[in-house]
Amino acid sequence: MVVQVAETSGISQDSFEHFWSLRGEWVEEPNVRRGGESGVQRITGRHGELLYAKRQTGHIYRSALHPFGRPTVLREQDALVALTRLDVHVPRLVFCGAQRDPVHQWRALLVTQALEGFEEIEHWYAGGGRERHGEAVHDQLLQALAENLARMHRGRWQHGCLYIKHVFVRVTGEGAMAKVEVALLDFEKCRQRLTARRAASHDMKQLRRHSSFSDVDWKKLVYFHETAFGSAIKGL
Numbered sequence: 001m002v003v004q005v006a007e008t009s010g011i012s013q014d015s016f017e018h019f020w021s022l023r024g025e026w027v028e029e030p031n032v033r034r035g036g037e038s039g040v041q042r043i044t045g046r047h048g049e050l051l052y053a054k055r056q057t058g059h060i061y062r063s064a065l066h067p068f069g070r071p072t073v074l075r076e077q078d079a080l081v082a083l084t085r086l087d088v089h090v091p092r093l094v095f096c097g098a099q100r101d102p103v104h105q106w107r108a109l110l111v112t113q114a115l116e117g118f119e120e121i122e123h124w125y126a127g128g129g130r131e132r133h134g135e136a137v138h139d140q141l142l143q144a145l146a147e148n149l150a151r152m153h154r155g156r157w158q159h160g161c162l163y164i165k166h167v168f169v170r171v172t173g174e175g176a177m178a179k180v181e182v183a184l185l186d187f188e189k190c191r192q193r194l195t196a197r198r199a200a201s202h203d204m205k206q207l208r209r210h211s212s213f214s215d216v217d218w219k220k221l222v223y224f225h226e227t228a229f230g231s232a233i234k235g236l
């Protein structure tokens with residue numbers, strides 16, 4: 001017996017088996033944690049488009065609302081939907097589903113569209129992006145990152161895993177015409193806090209610990225965040 005528990009609305013029942021059967025190279029080899037396994041593969045969609053599929057078995061979290069455990073991709077889906085509404089740049093959701101049967105426990109999938117043309121911000125730095133585009137563009141980058149974070153935080157959403165590898169960037173055009181976009185990834189631990197301030201404080205401190213921004217750049221980022229968020233966060 002398969003219990004269909006949750007699926008992205010508007011997508012047929014066959015979709016789970018369809019996406020589950022697609023295989024591609026591992027971007028993130030399956031990790032054993034949270035009472036199960038989780039990994040991410042790069043797969044190709046029906047129209048040849050590049051997708052990322054998070055595949056999990058028995059990978060759950062527990063909370064007061066879900067004392068028996070709930071697949072973490074469902075929490076990630078909730079965050080992706082809410083953040084998209086808040087105009088935070090996140091990957092577009094293609095499919096999310098979770099199924100449980102007595103033998104396999106939970107099987108769960110989250111499929112998103114590849115962030116086309118984006119790269120990890122650390123790769124952008126390492127590839128000489130800052131030198132090539134100049135300081136004005138770099139300031140725009142810090143501002144775009146801060147504004148995305150502030151929109152998320154004003155909605156009381158805390159990313160919860162704000163490591164620098166989850167910050168992606170795309171710069172198109174040159175000089176005064178350059179367009180800078182920043183996107184955030186991996187919302188498995190994302191949840192709403194009681195206040196916007198708590199969400200912001202947690203994430204900003206975490207980002208400081210898990211990034212290597214210089215003091216000058218960090219101060220700029222904090223200033224842009226404070227401006228967009230509407231008030232300062234203590235201890236940054």
Ligand SMILES: Nc1ncnc2c1ncn2[C@@H]1O[C@H](COP(=O)(O)OP(=O)(O)O)[C@@H](O)[C@H]1O
Nearest residue numbers: 027028039040052091112113114115165186188
């Ligand atoms: N939609 C996407 N576009 C581009 N890269 C992605 C996308 N989804 C995942 N990735 C890449 O795969 C990595 C693993 O995905 P992530 O959501 O962080 O999974 P995990 O929970 O295993 O850490 C990310 O750090 C990123 O490099």
Ligand SMILES: [Mg+2]
Nearest residue numbers: 161166185186
């Ligand atoms: Mg990750």
